[in-house]
Amino acid sequence: MRLAGKVAIVTGGGSGFGEGIVRKFVTEGALVVLMDRDEAAAARVAAEVGENVRPITGDVSTLGSFEAAADLARSAFSGLDILVNNAGVAQPPLALETMNEEMFDRIANVNMRSIYNGARAVVAHFKSIKSGAILNVASTGGVSPRPNLTWYNASKGWAIAATRAMAVELAPFGIRVNAINPVAGDTPLLSTFIGSGEENRARVVATIPIGRLSTPADMGNAAAFLCSDEASMITGVDLNVDGGKCI
Numbered sequence: 444m445r446l447a448g449k450v451a452i453v454t455g456g457g458s459g460f461g462e463g464i465v466r467k468f469v470t471e472g473a474l475v476v477l478m479d480r481d482e483a484a485a486a487r488v489a490a491e492v493g494e495n496v497r498p499i500t501g502d503v504s505t506l507g508s509f510e511a512a513a514d515l516a517r518s519a520f521s522g523l524d525i526l527v528n529n530a531g532v533a534q535p536p537l538a539l540e541t542m543n544e545e546m547f548d549r550i551a552n553v554n555m556r557s558i559y560n561g562a563r564a565v566v567a568h569f570k571s572i573k574s575g576a577i578l579n580v581a582s583t584g585g586v587s588p589r590p591n592l593t594w595y596n597a598s599k600g601w602a603i604a605a606t607r608a609m610a611v612e613l614a615p616f617g618i619r620v621n622a623i624n625p626v627a628g629d630t631p632l633l634s635t636f637i638g639s640g641e642e643n644r645a646r647v648v649a650t651i652p653i654g655r656l657s658t659p660a661d662m663g664n665a666a667a668f669l670c671s672d673e674a675s676m677i678t679g680v681d682l683n684v685d686g687g688k689c690i
């Protein structure tokens with residue numbers, strides 16, 4: 444068990460990639476605080492997975508939500524070792540001149556501010572225990588952008604840059620910071636990017652050399668490795684989980 448006894452916060456664990464990460468972490472022996480703004484989704488996953496998952500309703504764009512999750516980790520599970528910044532929002536395809544400020548703010552507040560908030564809430568604690576792992580869920584869009592998703596892609600490029608900058612600052616304290624870059628996934632978020640329908644799906648799959656969409660389990664496997672002691676020499680990387688798309 445790669446994560447035996449480790450305590451993790453996973454944001455956006457009520458659906459999609461985050462749910463896959465929660466499920467894999469528990470299989471590997473972790474105790475998980477699942478923070479999601481969707482109370483019912485968080486409760487569903489916690490009920491299905493069992494007592495090693497504690498749900499908490501929170502919005503990653505606020506520092507207080509992370510502080511509440513960190514408090515819950517310490518009170519329910521007596522520690523905190525891992526933070527997975529997974530919760531994110533997508534944008535529909537839009538030409539640059541048509542994306543309004545409200546949508547830009549939502550992307551910035553969720554995809555970018557969450558990483559800042561998470562760091563504010565956990566780094567002092569990680570320094571005090573001289574260990575800790577942070578994983579940021581970025582996107583292939585952050586390294587290999589497609590047209591009409593510019594501010595989403597840019598937010599993910601920022602997440603990758605933040606990962607490197609945080610890794611350099613925190614390495615001397617025994618804290619590792621990595622990212623994963625999922626390719627288009629078989630999750631509810633996909634329809635925001637591409638609309639619904641088999642034809643749209645097939646068009647996306649055709650851009651992925653390995654010939655399928657990614658899955659929550661794919662992200663769980665990569666996340667469990669990067670957050671485990673097996674990856675103790677790995678920090679500052681962004682790992683493409685992309686079926687070869689970014690080659």
Ligand code: ADP
Binds near residue numbers: 459481484628
């Ligand atoms: P993905 O493909 O990234 O996994 P999903 O839409 O399936 O996308 O899951 C994203 C999860 O993140 C959802 O459960 C959603 O409720 C959660 N989420 C989105 N925005 C926030 C936020 N601001 N704070 C907390 N959770 C959020």
